[in-house]
Structure formats: structure tokens, C-alpha cells
Amino acid sequence: xxxxxxxxxxxxxxxxxxxxxxxxxxxxxxxxxxxxxxxxxxxxxxxxxxxxxxxxxxxxxxxxxxxxxxxxxxxxxxxxxxxxxxxxxxxxxxxxxxxxxxxxxxxxxxxxxx
Amino acid sequence: xxxxxxxxxxxxxxxxxxxxxxxxxxxxxxxxxxxxxxxxxxxxxxxxxxxxxxxxxxxxxxxxxxxxxxxxxxxxxxxxxxxxxxxxxxxxxxxxxxxxxxxxxxxxxxxxxxxxxx
Numbered sequence: 649x650x651x652x653x654x655x656x657x658x659x660x661x662x663x664x665x666x667x668x669x670x671x672x673x674x675x676x677x678x679x680x681x682x683x684x685x686x687x688x689x690x691x692x693x694x695x696x697x698x699x700x701x702x703x704x705x706x707x708x709x710x711x712x713x714x715x716x717x718x719x720x721x722x723x724x725x726x727x728x729x730x731x732x733x734x735x736x737x738x739x740x741x742x743x744x745x746x747x748x749x750x751x752x753x754x755x756x757x758x759x760x761x762x
Numbered sequence: 763x764x765x766x767x768x769x770x771x772x773x774x775x776x777x778x779x780x781x782x783x784x785x786x787x788x789x790x791x792x793x794x795x796x797x798x799x800x801x802x803x804x805x806x807x808x809x810x811x812x813x814x815x816x817x818x819x820x821x822x823x824x825x826x827x828x829x830x831x832x833x834x835x836x837x838x839x840x841x842x843x844x845x846x847x848x849x850x851x852x853x854x855x856x857x858x859x860x861x862x863x864x865x866x867x868x869x870x871x872x873x874x875x876x877x878x879x880x
Binding site (some may be wrong): 652696750 | 771776794796798803804805806807808811852857858867868870871872873876
């Protein structure tokens, strides 16, 4: 899982509550990404950030928010507006903006909302 | 829009036999192609990538993949499967051409579950 940490590994919340997932990297990577993984659907991009204080929506950004105040940190907030938040969330990073770079992934956070 | 197809949800192979996990892609222009592996409740691990040059790419743990431009395929292969290779495998693509902010997105297939039978 490289130098990317995600915490906690398991997270349980009640419906209607916002929850923030942590992602920290010590790889000095410029770009960071958040994905959602559901069984049989592969990975879908929520948000990505190419540089500090800048981020872009991915394919499924509705109901999520992010911040990138520090290079090493890219927290994801799952808001109460997200209709189906239960999923496995993966954070990733790449060395730079060159599109040939592979992404390094964290161990993931499994969020369960009841 | 770019896309990846992994036509097999599951592949079963006997230990010691060769394995192939299939991937086809669609992208504007030339592609960067990647294979990742995921073990249960873990993040994805990078296996190998095709950027340019030799169509046969060698990666981690004895895996290799063959880029075929005419068939738009990038199948993952291993000459002799191990039980420990049992996992979920993802193919991913990104366009080499810049076409706006979305160019940085990596598009993943839905994954193929590989089961190696002892």
C-alpha cells in the first residue's frame, strides 16, 4: 500500500450524518484521487487534485466534498446528501501530472451507513 | 470518452497452468494502459504498465501483458499460476493525448476475479 494511509479502516455512521475520511501520503506526490468501489462496478472517480488548493470533480462527485490544504493530505467528506454512501473508499496518488505515471493506492476505508 | 472492458467476471485456472485475464479498451488517440491487483479488503497494487515501445510488458510477480493496437487489447498473462495469485484484477486506461482536465482521469474496468485451484 506504499506510503499512503487511510483511516479508519472501518467506519460506521447513522444516516443523515456527515463523515470525513482521512487520506495522508508521504510520497511527496503532487496529484491525489478519491475513488469509490462497489461490488461488480470497478472503481469510480469521485474527486481529484493536481495541486494544493485545487481540485476537480470526477464522475460521481454529488454528495461528496474535498479539500487540499496541504500537499500530503486530501480528506473526503461524505455528506448526508449522498444517497447511497455505503461503499469501499480508496485514496490514491501519483508522482506528478504526467499521464504515464501509475497511481499508488491506500488500504481503503469501508464505510457503512445505516 | 474512454472505457475499459474486462469480459470475464471470473477466471478459474489450475495451479501451474498458464493464465490469461482479458482487457480491451477504447480511448481517443494512443493509450497508457495499466494492470492492478487487489486482495480482499485491501487497496490496489500496481502490476505493470504500457507506455510505448515493446508490446510485451513485464511486471511484478511474474506477470506480463501484451499490447495489441489493432485489437485494442491489453491481456494480462502468467506462464504458471500460483494459488497466491487468486485476487481481483483491474485493467485501466488513460489517453496519451491531452483534451482538458479530464485527461488526467484513469478509467478502470469492472475487474476480473481470478481463482487458482490447487
